[in-house]
Amino acid sequence: MRTLPLGMGLLVGLVACDEPPPVPPGHPCDADTTALDAAPPRGEFGDLVDGSALWCAIPPQGGAPYSPFRVRVQGPEALSEGVWLSMTAVDRDDGEELAYTDLNMGVTCANVGDSAGFWVSSEAHMRYSGWALDELDGRRARIELHAESLDGSVVIDHTADVDLVLDLE
Numbered sequence: 001m002r003t004l005p006l007g008m009g010l011l012v013g014l015v016a017c018d019e020p021p022p023v024p025p026g027h028p029c030d031a032d033t034t035a036l037d038a039a040p041p042r043g044e045f046g047d048l049v050d051g052s053a054l055w056c057a058i059p060p061q062g063g064a065p066y067s068p069f070r071v072r073v074q075g076p077e078a079l080s081e082g083v084w085l086s087m088t089a090v091d092r093d094d095g096e097e098l099a100y101t102d103l104n105m106g107v108t109c110a111n112v113g114d115s116a117g118f119w120v121s122s123e124a125h126m127r128y129s130g131w132a133l134d135e136l137d138g139r140r141a142r143i144e145l146h147a148e149s150l151d152g153s154v155v156i157d158h159t160a161d162v163d164l165v166l167d168l169e
Contacts, residue, residue: 029109
């Protein structure tokens, strides 16, 4: 019969009595609370609020006027599969629809910077189809952003009453 050296026997005994390893934390962007935030052009997250100015322009490639946004969402890991994003602008004075854009967006978990803990995406463009750029200047609009996980289990909305402008100076 073969025996283990004394040191090996003690090591095996110590390992066998060791505590189980800790359970690793969940996904760094998995959150119980939900939030949808959009940073307007030349702005920061948190700037798209009632009374703010929202810049409109013709995109570099041409086409219908647009307002670009950086988008981030907070919520459960179901968002990691992507989000369906709807962006609407309605004239606050006459109720006329100014813009409607919907798209599916892939997201990634930000683990550093101001967006750490949020699911972030590429830039989203809200298009004012059928409108000339000068027709939008000075209009008062209600912006409604709606994000939904692709499986439909998470729904998040953000609304702001803004003034459309062609120049932010």
